[in-house]
Structures are given as structure tokens and as C-alpha cells.
Amino acid sequence: MKAIRQFFENQRRHFEGNAPLARLEPFYEAMERVFFGTGQVTGQAPHARDSLTVQRYMMLVIVMLLPCLFFGMYNVGLQSFKAAGQPLDFWPMMVFGAKIVLPLVIISYLFGFGWEIVFSAIRKHPISEGVFVTAMLFPLTLPPSTPWWQAALGISFGVVLGKEVFGGTGRNFLNPALTGRAFLYFAYPIQMSGDAVWTAVYNHGAQAVDAVTAATPLALATTAPASQTVEQTLAAAGYDFSTLFLGFYPDSIGASSALLCLIGAVVLMIIGVASYRIILGDIIGVLALGYVLNLFAGEGSAPYLGMNPFYHLIIGGTAFGIAFMTTDPVSAPDTHAARWIYGFFIGALTVLIRVFNPAFPEGIMLAILFMNVFAPVLDHLVIRLRIRKRIPNI
Amino acid sequence: MQKLTMKKGYRFRMAGAPADELVVLPAPARVAVLPERIPHIKPRLLVKKGDQVQIGSPLFEDKRNPRLRFLSPGGGTIHDISFGPRRVVQAIVIDRKENPEPETRFQAVTESQLAQIDRQALVDRILDGGMWWAFRELPFRDLPAPDGEPPFILVSLNAKEPFQPSPAVYLKDHEQLLAYGLKALNVLAPGRVRVFADASESSVIEKAGQWLTHVVSGNYPCDDPATVLYRIKSDASQNRAWFVAGQDLLALAHLLREGRYPIRRVVAVAGSAAPDRRHCQIRLGAPLSQLVDDARLRGGERFVVGGLFRGYSSDSDGYVGFYETAVNVVPEGGDPEFLALFNPGVSRPSYSRTFLSRLNPKALVYNCNMHGDLRACIACMHCADVCPVDLLPQMIYKSILAEEVEEYLELGLLDCVECGLCSYVCPSKIELSRTFIATKAAYAKEQAVKPD
Numbered sequence: 001m002k003a004i005r006q007f008f009e010n011q012r013r014h015f016e017g018n019a020p021l022a023r024l025e026p027f028y029e030a031m032e033r034v035f036f037g038t039g040q041v042t043g044q045a046p047h048a049r050d051s052l053t054v055q056r057y058m059m060l061v062i063v064m065l066l067p068c069l070f071f072g073m074y075n076v077g078l079q080s081f082k083a084a085g086q087p088l089d090f091w092p093m094m095v096f097g098a099k100i101v102l103p104l105v106i107i108s109y110l111f112g113f114g115w116e117i118v119f120s121a122i123r124k125h126p127i128s129e130g131v132f133v134t135a136m137l138f139p140l141t142l143p144p145s146t147p148w149w150q151a152a153l154g155i156s157f158g159v160v161l162g163k164e165v166f167g168g169t170g171r172n173f174l175n176p177a178l179t180g181r182a183f184l185y186f187a188y189p190i191q192m193s194g195d196a197v198w199t200a201v202y203n204h205g206a207q208a209v210d211a212v213t214a215a216t217p218l219a220l221a222t223t224a225p226a227s228q229t230v231e232q233t234l235a236a237a238g239y240d241f242s243t244l245f246l247g248f249y250p251d252s253i254g255a256s257s258a259l260l261c262l263i264g265a266v267v268l269m270i271i272g273v274a275s276y277r278i279i280l281g282d283i284i285g286v287l288a289l290g291y292v293l294n295l296f297a298g299e300g301s302a303p304y305l306g307m308n309p310f311y312h313l314i315i316g317g318t319a320f321g322i323a324f325m326t327t328d329p330v331s332a333p334d335t336h337a338a339r340w341i342y343g344f345f346i347g348a349l350t351v352l353i354r355v356f357n358p359a360f361p362e363g364i365m366l367a368i369l370f371m372n373v374f375a376p377v378l379d380h381l382v383i384r385l386r387i388r389k390r391i392p393n394i
Numbered sequence: 395m396q397k398l399t400m401k402k403g404y405r406f407r408m409a410g411a412p413a414d415e416l417v418v419l420p421a422p423a424r425v426a427v428l429p430e431r432i433p434h435i436k437p438r439l440l441v442k443k444g445d446q447v448q449i450g451s452p453l454f455e456d457k458r459n460p461r462l463r464f465l466s467p468g469g470g471t472i473h474d475i476s477f478g479p480r481r482v483v484q485a486i487v488i489d490r491k492e493n494p495e496p497e498t499r500f501q502a503v504t505e506s507q508l509a510q511i512d513r514q515a516l517v518d519r520i521l522d523g524g525m526w527w528a529f530r531e532l533p534f535r536d537l538p539a540p541d542g543e544p545p546f547i548l549v550s551l552n553a554k555e556p557f558q559p560s561p562a563v564y565l566k567d568h569e570q571l572l573a574y575g576l577k578a579l580n581v582l583a584p585g586r587v588r589v590f591a592d593a594s595e596s597s598v599i600e601k602a603g604q605w606l607t608h609v610v611s612g613n614y615p616c617d618d619p620a621t622v623l624y625r626i627k628s629d630a631s632q633n634r635a636w637f638v639a640g641q642d643l644l645a646l647a648h649l650l651r652e653g654r655y656p657i658r659r660v661v662a663v664a665g666s667a668a669p670d671r672r673h674c675q676i677r678l679g680a681p682l683s684q685l686v687d688d689a690r691l692r693g694g695e696r697f698v699v700g701g702l703f704r705g706y707s708s709d710s711d712g713y714v715g716f717y718e719t720a721v722n723v724v725p726e727g728g729d730p731e732f733l734a735l736f737n738p739g740v741s742r743p744s745y746s747r748t749f750l751s752r753l754n755p756k757a758l759v760y761n762c763n764m765h766g767d768l769r770a771c772i773a774c775m776h777c778a779d780v781c782p783v784d785l786l787p788q789m790i791y792k793s794i795l796a797e798e799v800e801e802y803l804e805l806g807l808l809d810c811v812e813c814g815l816c817s818y819v820c821p822s823k824i825e826l827s828r829t830f831i832a833t834k835a836a837y838a839k840e841q842a843v844k845p846d
Contacts, residue, residue, distance in 0.1 A: 001732045004732075005730075005732075029767065033735065033767070034735060035732065035733060036730040036731065036732060036733075036734065037730050037731035037732075037734025037735070037763070037765065037766075038730060038763065038764050038765065038766060038767055039728055039729060039730040039763075040728075040763070040764040040767070041696075041726055041727060041728050041762045041763055041764060042762050042763075042764055044706075044707075044825075044828055045698075045700075045702075045703060045704050045705060045706065045814055045827070045828075046702065046703040046704070046814030046815075046817050046818045046827065047696065047698050047702050047703070047705070047707065047722075047724065047762050048702050048703075048724070048743070048760040048761065048762060048818065049762075049763070049764050049765050049766070049817070049818055049820075049823065050743070050744050050745050050746065050765060050776075050818055050819050050820070050821065051739060051742040051743060051744045051749060051751075051765045052744050052745070052746045052748055052749070052765070052766075052776075052819075052821040053734075053735070053765060053766030053767075053821055053823075054766065054769040054772060054821050054822055055735050055766070056735055056748060056821075057748070057772070057774065057821055059735060059736075060748060125770075126767060126768065126769060128769060128770060129769075130772070167770075168770060169769075169770055169772065170769070170770025170771050170772055170773075170822075171770065270747065271746070271747045271748045272746050272747040272748065273748065275775075329772050329773040329774055329775070330772055330773055332773070334773045334775060334778075334786070334788065334789070335778075335786065336775070336778075383786065383789065383805070386784075386786075387804050387805065387806075390784075390806050390809075391627055391628075391629060391630055391633075392630050392804070393533060393630065393633045393803075393806060393808040393809050394630075394803045394804075394808065
């Protein structure tokens, strides 16, 4: 501990006053905070302050994302090995998955944090720990076959245009990770959609050709034949409820396991980092609209209408989006009532986009970004109502 | 007696509560008055260094209204008058003369006279006796205009702020004085006096229950007059209620009944770093050195005069102000903590649920470390969840920064209790409470110059 303290004390002079690296002072501070709490004391009342910091707040989200990351590595390996007909041994799959996933994560951190440092130096704002969450969320939403340069481009777009141009964390109105993801989705549709991208190619010369990639559950649900229910179609492809719930199907890297997302969401709600109002609103929205669509299902209608609403929660990125994306407090509305409404509409829109818009098999990304834009309006309405209830004091 | 239950606020489990014993301390060699610590007033000195004063002779008056005079809590010689930046009067220190200490007498009002006295006469007695400072007017907590008609006079018996003296201690043997004081308030605002105590003070409720109009239960700051007013007011005309703290009411009653300037004060000496945690009966304006033995401190402590959430920090050679009834000694906590970010926090106090201290039933040590650096607001909503009067502090803060006066008033800035909890809970360490207090003070100033 003393050695680390000494190291930071020695380096501090490079970042102070007129030293050449003075502009990178926020970077020094961010690094120091990893090892040491602040030495600042309060100047005025209240003399005591809460032990919670933004750093801890964000770190807890990252901790809850780690299971998704490790499961993602395993699942990427599993799906590739299945497609390539390889023996399904744990370690080779894990190593293969790590080789695909880790570079994307590292690239995401390098570019995300890099842009944050650049902007903190130019705009003279402290480095916000939110970028570490963004840089972790972003790669987990990518298909495993994403080229590295696209990952770099996506996170750069997300951090710079989704956040920094508005003044950095706290002032952005869109979720930066999803902004980057949406950018890639619309800019490079070939690499971001279709059946083939969700399974990493197990590259062993001629064997690569033999690989048979499986369709994603979302694609199957959209194209299910009218003679069967969606559940039957999915089950025929090997995706029964438990497989879907546990996440053993081709999907974006870290988003497939509803179980891990559920655990993450529950823990974050218990410790109060994620708003339970948003999460429950999301779930109610998905189930309610899923149920409403069930009412319209019948002879001759698309079987997707009749799908069990709970399936919407476990296929694709809904669970991941609900647990980690909608709960970003900055891009969500502030007031409690507005958070319920925000959640409900995200859930409902997700189902609507999925079922009625075949161009976008996954609806949650667009639903969240859409509701991000409406968050200030929801806040405004709720605040007007609150003001009306108050006895004025002017 | 009406029950008021408040759900918001913050329940502390803080180490360092004072014991219920009351120690009577001898009169100190010097006492002081701190004009700087009386909010809003503009003092004009009436004495100079070396002048002879008596207990109850005027030291300074308020330039805004010369009828508001502040009297000396000691008899003897003016030892020193210290000035701060921009010539703000910081302290008037008086060297006391012993046996006998010279004292000014005022005309006493007996119980029977009190029943017949008219309002104006009573106001004049209080103004002459220099005790108008016992009254303060919401929302700015300024001294009210003497001829104003208050919609309510709120009397808060105890302070849940850590740590203030327990009313059971300072009211002991003074119940009659309290009753007398309440009668006097009733002359000023007939039928509009509201007296409340916290539900946990069972002995006070038992003894003084007949005078209480409300019993409040809840967390800090449920017993603050502004919080209670927020709950009981029915329309906007009641916003400018007056309030009196329990001990200030006793002082006021003492002046009227005895005709002598009140100099007794019960102060809680508390905080996790205080050597002796107890209640002390002191002279008004006593030096801190009399309350806390410097030699028994380990070093690295902070003296907070008043509660931890509203008081001011002072050197160990400072004095207790007029309004302050507590001295809290807490660790400064200025050393950066190693791996603070990853500390599971079994003993880290927090409003949030992100520390294991949530499961720790022990009382925790609070220090003065910021526990983090200034960051942008991330809309965690802790400030709104903790606010006792249902404000949206982060919205008000943003509208203050944008100078949207109409908007922050509409959002209820003037209802702010100034409890400091929003600043306390903020993970981004934004100085919400301090900004609100400053903005309110600026608004009060602006209101004052308006021609009426």
C-alpha cells in the first residue's frame, strides 16, 4: 500500500500546474481513485458525507455484467463448436470464445476510455466512470463475428456522439452503448443482421465451409409457419423454454442468458443501483402487450401474435436490455412516476417492433432509444402534476 | 394531540450520542457573541474595545431594523472585537468580572400580568430584553418583523439532528417555565401556537404532553419546524410561519418572568471523537475549550458547533453561538483510504444499500471525508427520496444553475428545510443544500428591497 501511495505521490507532479501532462489531470485522478479514496474533506455543512461514490455505483453494474461476459465467452465457443461439429469440451470452447470476445472488450475499453480522456482534457471535465460501464455493455451486444474495426468505430460513435458532444456523462440523453450499437446496425447491416453473424466461424481450413449456422430464435419466431405455434417451431429447432432461459443459443455475445440478466437485475434492484420501477415497468409492458397480441391471434394470423408473452422476455436481447440498458439512470427519466411509464412503453414497443416489423427482428434497442428521447417529456409532465399538487411558496 | 408520521428523511445509526447526565459547568472567564453566526442580520456595533458592559447591555443592533438589539451575555470589559473578510463582525469577546457580575434588570411580567398584557406591550418587552432573536420566520429563517402577524408559531422541542440536547434533559425542572413561555406565545398568536416533540421522547410527552399539539414520528429532520409546517399548512398564506426552538423559548420565558437576561444554556457535547459525551449547562457564549478538553484529543478532529448537518466548524478556541446548542467532535478523516472503492463497507455509513453496513446493527463512525469527487449528476434520485418535503433537489439545482427563478420557486425551493440531507446522500458530491441556502438568502435580500 505504501509503495502504491508513494508511486502516486511521485507521479502527481507531472499532472499539476504547468507540468506537461497537466491537461491529463482527470486521467491521473481516475487512476488514483482505483486504489485510493479521496483525501478531500468537507468545507461546510453537512459535515459528513455518504460513503457512496459514482465510482462504486458504476463498479457494481460492471460486477453484475461479468457473469454475462463469461457466459458469453462460453456460449460463443459452444455455438461455433456445434456449428462446426466439433466435440463439445468445456475448455477448448471457453478458450475459443475468449479469443473472440476479449479482443472486442479490450478494443471497446481502449477506444471508449481513450475518447473519454481526450474529451476530459479538452473540455476540462473529470473522467466519468460511466464510460467503463458503456465500454462493457457495448461489446456484449455485438454479434460474435463483428470485425474489430467496427467495434472500434461503434464505441467511438457511442461515446463521442452519444455522450461527449452533449457534455459528457450526466448530460447525454441517449444511452451511449446503444447509440453505438444502433450506429453499427444501420451503417453495416450486412455484418449486423442475418443468420450467419451470430455464430463465430470456427476456422480450421476446409472445415469452416462445413459449418452449419443455426438460425436465431428471433428469426425463427418471425418466420414460423402458420401451421405451427412459435413455441413448437422453436422447440423443433432445439430451443425449448429452458434452453432459451439459460441462453444456449446463438445471439449477441453477452445478451442471451435471461437467467444471468435476471440475477443481475435482482441484485441491482436490491442494492438500489437499478430502478425497480423501470425494470418492473419493462416487464409489465412486455407481458401486457404480448397478452394483448394473444387476443388477436387466431386462424390465419401470424403465429408470432399467439406466442406466449414470457417468450418475449427470454429470447433475444430483451432481458439484457431490461436489466442493464433501460436502467441507465441518466438517459431514463428522473421522476419515479415517469420511470414506470418509461419502462412500460419500452416493454410494449419492444413487442410491437418485434412482431409487426420484420425488418427489425430485435426491438428492444430501438424501443429504448426511442423512449430515451421521450424521457424529458415524461419528466416534464410528471413535474407539472407535482407542482400542481404543491401548496405554492413564493 | 395530533400524530404526524413522516416517512422520508434519514435514520442514522451514528456513534457518539451524548449521555443523559447534565453537568453544570462553572462560569468561564470569557464569553462571546458571534454576530457572524446569526443569519441575515447586518450588525451595527454599539460598543468598542475596552468598554464596560453589563449582562443585558446592548452590544449591537441590526441595521435593517434598529429595534432588534442583541445584548451581552456577560458583565465586564469588552476584550476584543474580531473582524473577518469584508469587515464582517465575527466575535465580540467579553472579559467577565466576578462577584458581583454587573447586570441590567428588566421589568418582569408575572403570570397574572401575562394574562392581561396586550400584544404590543409584550412585543416591546421582548424587544427591550433583546430576545427577539428567539423568533425566526420561515422560509428564510430570518428574524421576523416585530409587528407582523404570524400564521403559526411553531415550537420544536427537540432536534433529531445528530447530536442535539435531549429535551428530557433541558426541560427537567423547567416545565413551568415552558408553560409560561407558551402562554406568552399565545398572546402573540392566539390559538396559532403549535408545539411538537418527537414520538421517541416518551418522558417529555408524559410530562409536557398537555402542552403538545403534535407528536411527530419519523427520521431526521421530521421534527424541524419547516417539515412540520409543510405537513400542517393548508394554503399559501401560512408559509411565513414563525418558529422558536425549545431552549430559546425557555430563554424568552426566563427574560419575561424574571426580568433578567437569560444566560443559561444546555449544550450537548457529543460525536465519536469527543472525550466526554454528555449534556453540559453552560453560560450563553461559553468558549469551546470549556466543553472539550483539548489535551485528551488524539489529533485530527473537527469541532462542529451545532449538529453535524447544519453546524459550522470551528477551531478549538472558538465560542458557542446564540442559536447553537451542541458541540460535536468528529474525526476529520483526511487520509485517503486504500482501496476504498472495493471496500465491502461493513462499517461505512451510507443511505444507499450498496454497503454491508446495511446489515450491521452497530452504531457507525461518521467522519468529514468527502468520500468521493465532484461528478455530474447521474439522476440516482437519492436526494429526492430523502427530501422530507418532497422536493426534487436535482431539478431545483439545475434550474438554479440556469437562473430560472420562476421555475425553482415553483418547484418549491422555499419549502427547503435546509437539513443538508440532499448534499449528504449525493454520490456525485454536489453541494445541493449549500446552493439552496445561498439562493434562498439571495432571494430574501431581493424581496427585502422591494417597495411595499
